[in-house]
């Protein structure tokens with residue numbers, strides 16, 4: 067890991083020397099949620115961003131991939147780059163067939179632009195509802211984007227917080243593609259898995275078999291910190307109930323983490339606690355991401 071200079075970033079820089087995981091990932095494992103930031107000199111951050119990250123480019127991302135034992139990456143456009151997808155597209159292109167991307171686009175996206183991103187490895191768009199990250203986008207704008215991208219077989223990644231779910235649920239049910247929820251919709255883990263809020267999320271997945279969830283970011287959700295015991299039950303519940311509709315990722319370089327900087331090797335070891343059987347691990351880490359991104 068190269069030592070990355072902390073450039074006026076308003077939060078912690080990613081871990082410089084993550085451990086080698088104890089958990090040996092299955093062959094072909096996919097880090098299905100990660101980002102690239104710049105480097106800013108080549109790919110400037112968006113003026114409308116709500117945070118300024120450190121540089122965390124494709125070279126570091128792919129070194130981490132190899133260090134942890136992953137084979138492939140799905141690179142999700144980070145809000146600090148707004149709708150300028152160049153850093154993510156460049157990283158996808160550099161990895162050949164070993165990376166796929168999720169873009170952030172506007173309603174004015176053209177078929178030619180979608181096709182060009184598809185050829186680089188992009189397979190979906192991200193709709194972000196987290197107010198500390200983005201300004202609101204009218205739902206009819208998101209729906210017009212959804213109708214444009216569905217013809218390319220793309221899907222939609224959504225990022226919202228648990229308190230938003232009741233309000234946006236009708237909108238989610240209108241989406242005409244596979245929908246992948248980032249970080250389980252950010253449950254408040256102090257409430258318990260039986261709380262109506264988490265049960266509402268479970269019901270959403272039960273009632274809509276096109277809705278998947280990433281069982282990711284225990285570091286964001288935990289109120290106890292590493293090794294994130296208070297998040298295990300939430301991820302394990304979703305893996306056990308919907309083993310063919312879950313994805314996992316590091317969330318490297320961990321934007322906006324202030325409480326601590328997660329050790330990516332510790333995050334990988336967390337997987338065996340939420341997906342305890344070999345079969346669950348194979349589905350979570352290989353079969354599901356391959357079906358969604360490389361089919």
Ligand SMILES: O=C(O)c1cc(C(=O)O)oc(=O)c1
Nearest residue numbers: 143144145146199248321322
């Ligand atoms: O919780 C966050 O701050 C966060 C931010 C971003 C992003 O800026 O794209 O992505 C994530 O997956 C999580």
